[in-house]
Amino acid sequence: MPATHPGAEGPLFDGLNVEVGDGARVGVLGGPKSGKTTLLRLICGTMTAHEGMIERNSRVSWPIPMATFLVPSSSVAQNIGFISRLYGVRDKAFSRRVAQMMDITAFLECPLEKCPRFVKPRLALALGIALEFDMYLFDGTLAAADKPFKEKAAEIVAGRVAGRGYVLASAAPAEVEKNCGSVYVLEAGRAAYFADAKEGTEYFKTLLAAEKQKRQLADQEAKRSVDNDDDEDAAPGDMDVLAAAIADEVE
Amino acid sequence: MLQLLRVQIQVINALIVRNIQSSQANLAMGFGWVFFDAFLGFAGLLIMKLAIRGYGGIPGVPTVTFLVSGLIPWLMFSSIYHIPDRAIKRGKSLLLLPMVTELDLILAASFFTFMVYTILFVVLAVCAAIYDGYGFPRFPLGIVLLFFSMGIMGMALGLILMILTRLYAPAGKFVSFFMRFSMIISGVIFQVTMFPATIWPYLAWNPLLHVEELLRTYWFYSYRTPIGSPTYVIECMLGMMFFGLLIERYVRRRLPPS
Numbered sequence: 445m446p447a448t449h450p451g452a453e454g455p456l457f458d459g460l461n462v463e464v465g466d467g468a469r470v471g472v473l474g475g476p477k478s479g480k481t482t483l484l485r486l487i488c489g490t491m492t493a494h495e496g497m498i499e500r501n502s503r504v505s506w507p508i509p510m511a512t513f514l515v516p517s518s519s520v521a522q523n524i525g526f527i528s529r530l531y532g533v534r535d536k537a538f539s540r541r542v543a544q545m546m547d548i549t550a551f552l553e554c555p556l557e558k559c560p561r562f563v564k565p566r567l568a569l570a571l572g573i574a575l576e577f578d579m580y581l582f583d584g585t586l587a588a589a590d591k592p593f594k595e596k597a598a599e600i601v602a603g604r605v606a607g608r609g610y611v612l613a614s615a616a617p618a619e620v621e622k623n624c625g626s627v628y629v630l631e632a633g634r635a636a637y638f639a640d641a642k643e644g645t646e647y648f649k650t651l652l653a654a655e656k657q658k659r660q661l662a663d664q665e666a667k668r669s670v671d672n673d674d675d676e677d678a679a680p681g682d683m684d685v686l687a688a689a690i691a692d693e694v695e
Numbered sequence: 696m697l698q699l700l701r702v703q704i705q706v707i708n709a710l711i712v713r714n715i716q717s718s719q720a721n722l723a724m725g726f727g728w729v730f731f732d733a734f735l736g737f738a739g740l741l742i743m744k745l746a747i748r749g750y751g752g753i754p755g756v757p758t759v760t761f762l763v764s765g766l767i768p769w770l771m772f773s774s775i776y777h778i779p780d781r782a783i784k785r786g787k788s789l790l791l792l793p794m795v796t797e798l799d800l801i802l803a804a805s806f807f808t809f810m811v812y813t814i815l816f817v818v819l820a821v822c823a824a825i826y827d828g829y830g831f832p833r834f835p836l837g838i839v840l841l842f843f844s845m846g847i848m849g850m851a852l853g854l855i856l857m858i859l860t861r862l863y864a865p866a867g868k869f870v871s872f873f874m875r876f877s878m879i880i881s882g883v884i885f886q887v888t889m890f891p892a893t894i895w896p897y898l899a900w901n902p903l904l905h906v907e908e909l910l911r912t913y914w915f916y917s918y919r920t921p922i923g924s925p926t927y928v929i930e931c932m933l934g935m936m937f938f939g940l941l942i943e944r945y946v947r948r949r950l951p952p953s
Contacts, residue, residue: 526712
């Protein structure tokens with residue numbers, strides 16, 4: 445399945461083959477710009493691949509904790525109301541339930557832009573997991589919340605996704621190893637599958653180490669060429685020799 | 696099929712409510728501006744029309760009501776045809792939600808603008824009727840249907856233009872050029888009888904002129920349009936909408952927004 449990264453010239457994926465079964469907990473590991481978020485968008489259907497096929501047989505969430513659709517000038521309740529109307533939630537207590545889940549009930553009527561900073565990420569996470577999906581997509585981390593609330597958020601997410609599938613796209617092998625059963629490692633536009641998460645994360649760590657070593661070597665090479673240039677600059681030129689000769693003559 | 700339609704209505708409803716809420720939060724850039732813009736255009740044209748009163752006016756047709764009957768639908772059309780491109784640019788972040796499509800954004804924004812202009816049309820029509828002392832229109836249902844068709848044609852033209860602009864950027868310039876003269880050749884300020892009869896067959900290609908002419912015919916007892924054809928309006932409306940939806944479906948998520 446080839447797909448192009450927005451703004452990129454060549455294809456981001458080429459020959460990519462990913463399968464996520466019902467109730468599976470799949471990790472996607474990749475470095476920066478490897479296409480983790482693009483893959484999640486392809487899975488949820490907000491992007492289409494230029495070739496190939498994407499088949500969905502279940503209700504899939506958007507990449508959580510996406511917050512771009514939140515309106516800063518609208519209140520927390522209005523923002524929750526938008527998502528509930530969008531997904532046809534008829535429960536009138538939905539707003540309160542979502543706010544209670546993340547301890548932000550006190551800010552329900554407050555415009556989002558005037559709320560404390562922790563409200564927006566908590567709201568984004570709460571909206572993603574409050575709705576019933578068969579599969580949840582997490583971008584970056586499972587429980588994206590402020591530090592004091594992170595533990596509780598992780599508990600809430602764990603409770604919510606129990607019995608359901610999810611895909612966690614991350615660059616942190618430890619989190620993927622802890623939370624996922626199998627792993628896809630994105631590398632040069634392809635995905636290597638590991639049925640055992642530990643094996644996948646080990647492979648990813650090896651890739652990271654190799655990448656780091658390559659970068660260090662490149663840095664050293666660049667530094668050495670700069671040093672050589674400096675040495676050349678320091679070597680006496682014709683004018684310097686001439687100036688020294690004139691000085692000797694004067695003496 | 697019905698289930699899909701229900702979901703789309705649900706999505707459009709959510710987007711319209713979101714539009715209203717964000718417009719309320721910023722009144723100056725929301726409803727306020729639309730009303731101010733329309734009032735300003737109306738006042739300018741009224742002054743112009745009053746200045747040339749007596750030159751080719753229709754006997755028994757009051758000036759203010761004449762202008763309201765043609766100007767507000769035309770303003771709505773020229774607002775709506777810009778919507779598809781703008782709605783997608785403004786709603787880019789919403790397209791990251793799997794439920795929302797480009798067409799939903801366009802439909803929601805168009806419907807929102809249609810509602811605002813409908814309110815404006817009713818308010819101004821009542822004010823004009825009181826000012827001119829003119830009674831009830833001759834065929835109100837016809838006026839409602841024509842107003843609606845103007846909105847649909849605006850949205851269809853916007854859809855077609857949006858796609859054409861993505862394929863060939865200067866395409867929009869041609870329509871902007873046409874829109875500059877559109878107010879005159881579409882019968883917004885002057886009825887078609889003020890033009891020489893020899894050019895009527897050429898003017899009659901413009902569906903907006905048909906709508907304007909029919910609006911006046913259905914509004915005033917003393918005016919009968921010589922060229923306005925409801926059949927032509929329906930044909931153009933359906934044809935443009937079909938073509939617009941067809942190419943939108945074809946290029947959906949294939950071409951990046953311009």
